[in-house]
Amino acid sequence: MNIPISQVPDGPLAVPVALREVVHRWGGPAEAAVLPAVWVNALGGTTFALDGAHGRLFCKWAPAGVALDLAAEATKARWAARWLPVPDVVEHGAAAEGSWLVSRALPGRSAVEPDWIARPATAVPALARGLRRLHDTLPVAGCPFDWGVPYRLERAVGDTGGLQDPPPVDRLVVCHGDACCPNTLLDDAGGEAVGFVDLAGLGVADRWADLAVATLSLGWNYGPGWEATFLAAYGVDPDPVRTDYYRRLWDVGP
Structure with missing residues (x-):
């Protein structure tokens, strides 16, 4: 689906x-x-x-x-x-x-408000830096929440036949769980992330589980062509294999 x-x-x-x-x-x-x-x-x-x-x-x-x-x-x-x-x-x-x-309410405004949609060159790197901050800050050790592949496959809706062999984990982090653009709040001044919302999916997983969805949502909100900017600001090279896998996993239920 x-x-x-x-x-x-x-x-x-x-x-x-x-x-x-x-x-x-x-x-x-x-x-x-x-x-x-x-x-x-x-x-x-x-x-x-x-x-x-x-x-x-x-x-x-x-x-x-x-x-x-x-x-x-x-x-x-x-x-x-x-x-x-x-x-x-x-x-x-x-x-x-x-x-x-x-x-x-938290300070800041959703990254998909009209003035940010009109300024993707500012908003997209800010979103990437915000996600990197979340990944670097929340402690994996002691995190009681799981968002890994086995956990998600057990709860998936739809055909999971092509998802039984996931790529090796790149880096285990506490993922947001729904890292789409609207779920980060940006400040009014410099476009930095000042808040994170909609955390029902938060849990430990490969960081590409977040990165694949975050970059996918850029096209929904800002139009095509922003993935490279996002990944560069996050500080990681593109990974087509992990991106493809975690987008397909997202499609059968976040």
């Missing part, structure tokens, strides 16, 4: 009934039927923005049955927060209709 591409919605969206009490608890109106939405995940989730007495918060919602594990995201964000700027989770919960995660 091909993983669908998420996007910024055109305007406010309906707040699920099960989420309205949570929104009110964190400073929103008692009957918050609609709220500004900053992201719609094509798998079925929505991220709402909430400005109130507690400052700017983001409320993520995953309807029951969709493949968005907000409990895992909360756990992994709390673990990674010891080393990197990631969302400060203030509440996670679930009901029959779905689950939610409330976190405080």
Whole structure:
């Protein structure tokens, strides 16, 4: 299967009934039927923005049955927060209709906001340096989360027949798990990475599991021709074999 591409919605969206009490608890109106939405995940989730007495918060919602594990995201964000700027989770919960995660806003803006899309020569190297920082900073030793090939093949959806013989590991790191461009926040001044979001897939794996997807997403967001720039800024030579393998693995489920 091909993983669908998420996007910024055109305007406010309906707040699920099960989420309205949570929104009110964190400073929103008692009957918050609609709220500004900053992201719609094509798998079925929505991220709402909430400005109130507690400052700017983001409320993520995953309807029951969709493949968005907000409990895992909360756990992994709390673990990674010891080393990197990631969302400060203030509440996670679930009901029959779905689950939610409330976190405080981080500095910076998504790397796919229009002004960054218009400046890929600045944004792309910043994304690469940010991913290298994540890989160099999060400690493999003691990381309780796995994102390696056997783990992912067990959970894959689709034909995995051509994926049973992975290339040797280049370098084992704690991967982001969804290193697409929107999941890095860039500062306003110099275009450096100042935050990392959507960490449900975070875990130990070959760094090319991230690099293959990160470079793939450049074309979705900035157009073709930016992979070499990204890899040079990250500090690694192209690796067509590992890139091909991990993109095919991504296609059967991240």
